[in-house]
Amino acid sequence: MEKEFRFFLNKDFSKYAGSWIAICEERIVSSNKSINKAIKTAKEKCGGKKFLFAKIPKGNQALIL
Amino acid sequence: MKNLKIDFYFKSHRPKHVPIPIANAKFKHQNNESLIPCLIDSGADFCTVPIEIGKFMLNIDFENKLAPYEIRREWQDIDKSDSKKFNGLVEKIIENQYAIPNSIECACGKGSSGYYCPVQIEIGVFKKQVLVFWINSNVIPLIGRIGVFDQMKKVVFDTKKQKGQFYL
Numbered sequence: 001m002e003k004e005f006r007f008f009l010n011k012d013f014s015k016y017a018g019s020w021i022a023i024c025e026e027r028i029v030s031s032n033k034s035i036n037k038a039i040k041t042a043k044e045k046c047g048g049k050k051f052l053f054a055k056i057p058k059g060n061q062a063l064i065l
Numbered sequence: 066m067k068n069l070k071i072d073f074y075f076k077s078h079r080p081k082h083v084p085i086p087i088a089n090a091k092f093k094h095q096n097n098e099s100l101i102p103c104l105i106d107s108g109a110d111f112c113t114v115p116i117e118i119g120k121f122m123l124n125i126d127f128e129n130k131l132a133p134y135e136i137r138r139e140w141q142d143i144d145k146s147d148s149k150k151f152n153g154l155v156e157k158i159i160e161n162q163y164a165i166p167n168s169i170e171c172a173c174g175k176g177s178s179g180y181y182c183p184v185q186i187e188i189g190v191f192k193k194q195v196l197v198f199w200i201n202s203n204v205i206p207l208i209g210r211i212g213v214f215d216q217m218k219k220v221v222f223d224t225k226k227q228k229g230q231f232y233l
Contacts, residue, residue, distance in 0.1 A: 005089040008102055014079040035117040035203065052100040053122065055205045057078050 004052035016056040024051040068218060069233040071189035073105055075224070086222060086229055088208050092197075093185040094123040101206050105229070107220070109209030112186065116179050116199040118206070125164075127180045127199065132163035140165050140181075155211070159183040159194045169198065177202040186213065191233060 007026045022030040022042030029045040032038035042051050075084035086105040091098055092114070099122040101114070119125040132140075136158065145151050158165060164182040171177070179200040186195045188208070195212030214220060219232040 002089065002100065004100060005102065009074055009076050009087070012080070017079070033203075035115055036121050039117070039121045050098070050100060052102065053118070054102045055203075057205060 002052070004050075008052055008054055013054075013056045018056065018058045020053060020055050022046070022051045022053050024049055069190050071191055071231040071233065073188075073229045073231070075227040075229075076102075084224075084227055088188050090206070090208060091187040092118075092123060093187065094119075094125055097123045099123060103206040103208045105220075105222075106207040106209055107214060109207045111181070111198040111209045111211050112195055112213060113198045113200050113204065113207040113209060115203055115206070116201050119180075119182065119184075119197075119199040123184060125182060125184070125199070127164045127166075127182060130162055130164035130182060132158065132161070132165050136161075136163060137165055140167070155196050158196060167198070169200070175202075188213070188231065191216070191231065 003026055004023045007023055013021060016031050019031045019033050020035055020038040021028050022038060024042065024046040029051060030038045030041035032041065039053065042053065073086055073088045076087050077084045087102045088105050090103045091100050099118065101118065119127070139154060143151055143154055158181065162183060164180040166178070166180050168176055168178040177200050179198055181196050181198050183194050183196050186193060193212065193216060217231045217233060220229070222229045
């Protein structure tokens with residue numbers, strides 16, 4: 001399992017509810033409700049390194065998909 | 066041949082909330098790739114990902130990949146319950162890397178537009194070109210049945226152990 005995914009599974013990101021987060025080398029490098037803005041910042045901060053990109057659901061929502 | 070097993074895990078996004086099954090999925094298009102945790106959704110027909118991820122992380126040019134009119138028409142008209150015909154058309158779309166504009170309605174009743182367009186999905190040892198629906202909506206990325214679940218011998222959700230397995 002990649003370390004970014006392990007970090008994602010094990011940490012509580014509830015303060016980012018409703019946002020997208022980018023994780024690079026076990027730290028959050030970007031968070032934004034806008035996908036495009038979150039990606040842009042992550043690319044700038046990661047400098048070509050791979051990053052994990054995830055949506056943190058809002059806490060008061062049930063998933064009905 | 067022994068079954069190949071791919072583990073997935075459950076995660077609660079907040080304390081006291083229902084844990085959801087998450088796959089560690091890698092999406093690849095040409096030289097671009099992105100690592101995106103996806104909700105494993107057995108109720109979703111297609112893997113579904115926000116279109117902005119396709120555009121800005123994978124650099125997919127959907128307009129340039131637009132399928133010819135006859136293919137788009139065939140997609141609209143085909144009997145999707147005829148798996149042989151339908152899978153044949155999906156293979157044709159994948160082979161030609163076409164994008165098919167479409168709209169869908171989710172289980173919650175909301176409608177949205179987007180494109181069907183193939184990319185490579187990797188989940189552990191599973192690696193395959195899959196027709197993904199790139200949706201104009203800020204949704205959690207989903208791993209659905211067509212192209213992923215239908216390639217597996219078995220999928221196990223073990224909620225007590227908070228993990229699951231795909232068996233290839």
